[in-house]
Amino acid sequence: xxxxxxxxxxxxxxxxxxxxxxxxxxxxxxxxxxxxxxxxxxxxxxxxxxxxxxxxxxxxxxxxxxxxxxxxxxxxxxxxxxxxxxxxxxxxxxxxxxxxxxxxxxxxxxxxxxxxxxxxxxxxxxxxxxxxxxxxxxxxxxxxxxxxxxxxxxxxxxxxxxxxxxxx
Amino acid sequence: xxxxxxxxxxxxxxxxxxxxxxxxxxxxxxxxxxxxxxxxxxxxxxxxxxxxxxxxxxxxxxxxxxxxxxxxxxxxxxxxxxxxxxxxxxxxxxxxxxxxxxxxxxxxxxxxxxxxxxxxxxxxxxxxxxxxxxxxxxxxxxxxxxxxxxxxxxxxxxxxxxxxxxxx
Numbered sequence: 001x002x003x004x005x006x007x008x009x010x011x012x013x014x015x016x017x018x019x020x021x022x023x024x025x026x027x028x029x030x031x032x033x034x035x036x037x038x039x040x041x042x043x044x045x046x047x048x049x050x051x052x053x054x055x056x057x058x059x060x061x062x063x064x065x066x067x068x069x070x071x072x073x074x075x076x077x078x079x080x081x082x083x084x085x086x087x088x089x090x091x092x093x094x095x096x097x098x099x100x101x102x103x104x105x106x107x108x109x110x111x112x113x114x115x116x117x118x119x120x121x122x123x124x125x126x127x128x129x130x131x132x133x134x135x136x137x138x139x140x141x142x143x144x145x146x147x148x149x150x151x152x153x154x155x156x157x158x159x160x161x162x163x164x165x166x167x168x
Numbered sequence: 169x170x171x172x173x174x175x176x177x178x179x180x181x182x183x184x185x186x187x188x189x190x191x192x193x194x195x196x197x198x199x200x201x202x203x204x205x206x207x208x209x210x211x212x213x214x215x216x217x218x219x220x221x222x223x224x225x226x227x228x229x230x231x232x233x234x235x236x237x238x239x240x241x242x243x244x245x246x247x248x249x250x251x252x253x254x255x256x257x258x259x260x261x262x263x264x265x266x267x268x269x270x271x272x273x274x275x276x277x278x279x280x281x282x283x284x285x286x287x288x289x290x291x292x293x294x295x296x297x298x299x300x301x302x303x304x305x306x307x308x309x310x311x312x313x314x315x316x317x318x319x320x321x322x323x324x325x326x327x328x329x330x331x332x333x334x335x336x
Contacts, residue, residue, distance in 0.1 A: 002170035003280050003298050012302050046214070047321045112171050121330070130171050134180050139333050142310030149311075150318045153215045162289070165307050 005071060005108040009133055013064040013141065014100050019166030020060065020145050021093050023152065023159060028086040030157045038086055044151050053151045057089045060144035061096040067137035068100060070116050071129050072107035173239060173276040177301055181232040181309065182268050187334030188228065188313050189261050191320065191327060196254040198325045206254055212319050221319045225257045228312035229264040235305035236268060238284050239297050240275035 031038045043052045051059070058081050069076040077099055083089050111129040118125050118132070127136065149164050199206045211220045219227070226249055237244040245267055251257050279297040286293050286300070295304065317332045 002172050003176060003302070004170050007298065008171060008176060008302060012306075015303060016307065046318050047324070050321055130175065134171070134176060135183060136333070138180075138306075139184065139310070140329075142307070143314050143317075143329065143332060146311050146314035147318055150214050150315055153218055154322075156215070161308075161311065164311060165304070 004105050005111045005129065005133065006103065006105040009068050009071065009108070009137075010100050010103050012138070013068070014097055015166050016141070016145055017061070017064055017093050017097055017100075019164055020057065020148065021090060022163055022166075023149055024057070024086055024089055024093075026159055026163065027152045027155075027157045034156075041152060041155055041157070042084075042086070042089075044155060046147065046151055046154065050147070053148055054083055054089065056144045056148040056151065057092065058083065060141055060148065061092050063137050063141040063144070065096050065099050067133055067141075068103050068107075070118075071111040071114070071133065072103060073114075074107075172273050173279045173297065173301065174271065174273040177236050177239065177276070177305075178268050178271050180306070181236070182265055183334050184309070184313055185229070185232055185261050185265055185268075187332055188225065188316065189258060190331055190334075191317055192225070192254055192257055192261075194327055194331065195320045195323075195325045202324075209320060209323055209325070210252075210254070210257075212323060214315065214319055214322065218315070221316055222251055222257065224312045224316040224319065225260065226251065228309055228316065229260050231305050231309040231312070233264050233267050235301055235309075236271050236275075238286075239279040239282070239301065240271060241282075242275075 027041055028038060030036075031041055042054045045052045058079070061079070065079075066076045077095075079092060079095070083092055114129045115126050116129055116132045118127065118136075120136075146164070149159065153159055195209055196206060198204075199209055210222045213220045226247070229247070233247075234244045245263075247260060247263070251260055282297045283294050284297055284300045286295065286304075288304075314332070317327065321327055
């Protein structure tokens with residue numbers, strides 16, 4: 001009746017990032033076919049005070065590298081946030097996936113009730129590992145990968161939800 | 169190092185639905201203030217072949233009522249999908265939340281490796297309870313609540329991600 005903190009995090013991030021990579025590959029190909037400057041997609045926002053596509057992908061990967069690292073008491077890898085092309089975003093996703101591959105189930109021993117300290121909205125906050133994963137990292141991660149997908153769908157990129165989920 | 173299938177599902181659905189209810193309440197209020205017919209928001213789609221807001225909320229609640237029911241071997245409640253106003257959507261969310269409150273941790277005994285039979289894209293599919301929850305129900309649920317939020321942000325409703333997450 002239980003699942004490991006590893007199963008609830010690493011394979012979920014990995015599978016969704018693989019799907020995100022496919023979503024972005026479809027978008028890049030579509031820009032080429034429609035003779036649209038890829039920057040149009042990369043800098044598009046659904047609202048003026050929402051992040052553009054590139055930033056959505058950056059934040060999604062931040063959660064995917066950050067959550068397992070914090071839960072396993074490892075240092076969170078620092079990325080420079082200087083991605084400027086689809087190829088750069090693919091490289092960032094690949095780097096994140098490679099980082100995820102370094103974790104094993106044992107790295108998460110005791111992480112469900114270990115207290116995790118975080119800065120949220122400028123304030124120091126403490127959450128159990130389980131609360132952090134299920135109620136902060138995952139909702140944020142899903143928010144940013146979905147919004148990346150929504151930006152591209154809004155721009156006419158031919159995608160289906162199966163690609164988002166990673167079913168194909 | 170483990171979390172229960174209950175913790176990984178019921179409180180996650182409940183917390184996010186509460187946040188979705190707040191998002192929709194903000195949208196309804198905003199329509200009133202801006203003298204916009206609420207139907208404009210309810211029927212808005214980010215792309216012509218994506219679902220409108222009302223359907224996004226319907227499908228999100230479908231996953232929130234369906235996943236725990238299937239995992240606990242209970243019948244999935246049937247809803248009529250006839251919501252036509254913000255009040256109707258709020259009632260649907262409330263009904264789903266009340267259904268979620270009927271579950272306890274013990275209902276999920278053995279659900280992680282119990283095989284769940286589903287129809288996916290017209291084909292019969294079998295997944296373990298864990299795979300179903302983490303790799304099908306949750307990604308779909310998050311997809312639809314995020315897209316509901318994105319539709320409203322795109323329409324100028326003043327929302328922040330903290331409202332989506334349910335942090336406030």
